Amino acid sequence: MPIPLIERYRDRLPLEPGDPIVTLCEGSTPLIEAPVISERVGARVLLKLEGANPSGSFKDRGMTVAVSRAAGAGAEAVICASTGNTAASAAAYAARAGLRGVVIVPEGKIAIGKLAQALMHGARVIALRGNFDQALEIVRALADRHPVELVNSVNQYRIEGQKTAAFEVAEELGEAPDALAIPVGNAGNVTAWWRGFGELSRAPMLYGFQAEGAAPLVRGVPVPEPETVASAIRIGNPARWEEAMAAFTSSRGRVEAVSDGQILDAYRLLASREGVFCEPASAASVAGILAHGLAAPPDHPPPETVVCVLTGHGLKDPDTALGKAPAVIGCEAELEAVERAAFAG
Numbered sequence: 001m002p003i004p005l006i007e008r009y010r011d012r013l014p015l016e017p018g019d020p021i022v023t024l025c026e027g028s029t030p031l032i033e034a035p036v037i038s039e040r041v042g043a044r045v046l047l048k049l050e051g052a053n054p055s056g057s058f059k060d061r062g063m064t065v066a067v068s069r070a071a072g073a074g075a076e077a078v079i080c081a082s083t084g085n086t087a088a089s090a091a092a093y094a095a096r097a098g099l100r101g102v103v104i105v106p107e108g109k110i111a112i113g114k115l116a117q118a119l120m121h122g123a124r125v126i127a128l129r130g131n132f133d134q135a136l137e138i139v140r141a142l143a144d145r146h147p148v149e150l151v152n153s154v155n156q157y158r159i160e161g162q163k164t165a166a167f168e169v170a171e172e173l174g175e176a177p178d179a180l181a182i183p184v185g186n187a188g189n190v191t192a193w194w195r196g197f198g199e200l201s202r203a204p205m206l207y208g209f210q211a212e213g214a215a216p217l218v219r220g221v222p223v224p225e226p227e228t229v230a231s232a233i234r235i236g237n238p239a240r241w242e243e244a245m246a247a248f249t250s251s252r253g254r255v256e257a258v259s260d261g262q263i264l265d266a267y268r269l270l271a272s273r274e275g276v277f278c279e280p281a282s283a284a285s286v287a288g289i290l291a292h293g294l295a296a297p298p299d300h301p302p303p304e305t306v307v308c309v310l311t312g313h314g315l316k317d318p319d320t321a322l323g324k325a326p327a328v329i330g331c332e333a334e335l336e337a338v339e340r341a342a343f344a345g
């Protein structure tokens with residue numbers, strides 16, 4: 001069983017001595033080689049499987065810290081706006097801590113697995129007739145008016161917890177990789193990884209990837225009506241805009257867009273050739289290096305080791321998977337018929 005992230009990195013996390021540790025044994029996720037993708041980009045590519053966290057996404061790293069602190073501070077409820085994974089994670093940790101959870105999601109725009117999680121954990125789920133950016137604006141105002149803890153990544157404890165992913169990668173490789181490829185939505189996670197590497201001796205170039213229809217950081221202006229198949233990153237006005245841009249610049253990296261087609265190709269490639277089923281938003285990290293290569297500034301050597309962050313599990317979004325997968329083969333319960341179905345052609 002993995003050691004709870006708060007115990008593993010207690011001395012680097014800002015909890016108070018009396019805070020309870022609200023944990024589901026998050027963190028310590030696998031970092032695995034990706035031979036097929038490595039071959040295609042001409043560098044050693046590793047995948048950090050954040051879908052292996054308890055609720056199936058990287059959000060658990062931040063949530064264990066944010067909910068522990070909220071419980072320690074005497075909060076009775078946690079609230080968030082979410083494209084799905086934050087909602088699932090907040091609901092799980094709220095249940096664990098005995099707190100009420102309220103999650104606001106864009107109606108009809110979150111993957112079905114995430115909705116099932118939030119409901120099963122007993123959160124109050126509110127489907128907003130609007131998008132994530134509007135939901136975040138509303139929960140920020142609500143958190144000012146009620147004694148609830150806001151657990152979006154505007155919450156510092158979320159970022160502090162999520163920075164531990166950088167510690168794990170650096171520990172495992174012996175040092176930070178040359179580059180880190182990461183999907184970008186509200187820009188909390190890239191901010192967190194950058195902070196984590198900043199507390200170590202060496203930092204990678206950051207390659208951030210947004211979906212083409214939801215790429216405010218690439219365009220340099222907010223996108224009022226973001227659209228993408230990668231519903232987790234359907235965000236038009238990231239809360240951590242300035243910090244993320246500062247991180248890309250100081251790391252000498254870049255932020256670029258990938259099309260939905262490129263995202264879905266990488267999603268299928270990861271599942272069918274590497275054996276890794278992630279959600280579409282996560283595949284943006286791999287789509288990005290396949291589409292844009294591993295460019296470095298002229299006075300900088302090209303990266304030899306690249307870590308792609310696969311932020312969430314593929315089971316979160318069965319609808320997208322089934323919509324893109326080959327059909328199942330129906331068959332009578334007879335040996336010859338099954339034999340034909342299994343091996344013919």
Ligand code: AN7
Pocket residue numbers: 057081082083084085086087153183184185186187188189190232233279281282311312
């Ligand atoms: C799988 O759940 O914003 O750039 O409300 O679920 O830190 O926002 C999710 C974001 C990448 C982007 N991959 O991270 C939410 C939410 C997955 C995600 C991102 C999200 P940020």
